[in-house]
Amino acid sequence: MTTKEVIIIGGGLSGIMAARTLIENGITDILIIEKSKSVGGRLATRRIQKGKADHGAQFFTVRSAGLQKDVENWLQSGxxxxWFGNPYPRYTSVNGMNALAQKLAETLPINLNTKVSSIRDGRDGPLEVVLDNGEKIIGEHIIVTAPVPQALTLLSEVRGTELLNTITFAPCFVGMFTFANESIVPAPGHKDEQLPPGVERVVDHHKKGISSTVTVSVYMTGVWSKKRFDLEDDTILGEIQKVAELHLGEGNQLVDAQLKRWKYAEAEEVVRSPYVELGSDKRVMVCGDAFLREKDEAGRTRFESAYLSGISAGERVAEKLKGT
Structure with missing residues (x-):
């Protein structure tokens, strides 16, 4: 049976930053467990034929000194x-947003393609993470970074979860379309104004600089996506395609169309704390982009809130392990 000082559930940005923070504080006996084949969560990039498309976060802004310092290092590292924006610059990864997650996680201990079925509160004893295959991993502390509805299914045997029951998420559907020729999405490849009802943003990844082919992502709002959540993929994609065709350009043609369903895209209610401590002796922590620092100016889920929440959770667990 494997034993770790800290087990982190979820390899998205919060999980990555929690792990990096722990290691910076000398806590190295850790493990990230990620159910997908790659780290990153909503820092997601899909290869489509010879091109690629970001279909989660497209960019991020900076409001905190900590993220600004890291951004300067990431810029220097290439x-x-x-990308665009004034007074708040929009930053993006040069090779797709998932490439940034891969860079941040490349030295971290991670088990990919590993699904957790439950977390057991050991009361005065060890905490247990039970995997789908029945294997158990023992942890002194556990940090759960999955979206709250998913986290709650894992934490049914842990005390204090009623604090999280009010947190709900809106879904988001993203259509990804490859065109034969240039789209009419204006440079630099991002449009979020004067769009049809139900459309949040349109992104041309060729003009963004990450795709060799003309691939356009169309993001639908949470309200639009929620109303259609139970429809078949082909029906949803057909509706989104009508929006995409407005950006084809004269004489252009659609080559490929794909759909991404984000069930937990954005928290409809946020938590005004960067983490919540649960369990009989508070050794289970939940954090993520819906957990905001008290003085957060934006007041909504985003890249920076996930980044800061992960760091805060890592710092708190490090304090406990060091007895400070």
Whole structure:
């Protein structure tokens, strides 16, 4: 049976930053467990034929000194670039947003393609993470970074989860469309104004600089997506395609169309704390982009809230392990 000082559930940005923070504090006996084949969560990039498309977070802004310091290092390393925006620059990864997650996680201990079925509160004893295959991993502390509805299914045997029952998420559908020729999405490849009802943003990844082919992502709002959540993929994609065709350009043609369903895209209610401690002796922590620091100016889920929440959770667990 494997034993770890800290087990982190979820390899998205919060999980990655929690792990990096623990290691910076000398806590190295850790493990990230991620159910997908890659880290990143909503820092997601899909290869489509010869091109690629970001279909989760497209960019991020910076309001905190901590993230600004990291951004300067990432810029210097050539991992990211300033895409557009004033007074708040929008930064994006030069090779797709998932590439940034991969860079941040490349030295971390991670088990991919590993699904957790439950977390057991050991009361005065060890905490147990039970995997789908029946294997158990023992942890002194556990940090859960999955979206709250998913976290609650894992934490049914842990005390204090009623604090999280009010947190709900809106879904988001993203259509990804490959065109034969240039789209009419204006440079630099991002549009979020004067769009049809139900459309949040349109992104041309060729003009963004990450795709060799003309691939356009169309993001639908949470309200639009929620109303259609039970429809078949082909029906949803057909509706989104009508929006995409407005950006084809004269004489252009659609080559490929794909759909991404994000069930937990954005928290409809946020938590005004960067983490919540649960369990009989508070050794289970839940954090993520819906957990905001008290003085957060934006007041909504985003890249930076996930980044800060992960760091805060890592710092708190490090304090406990060091007895400070």
């Amino acid at each position: 991992w990211i670039k300033r």
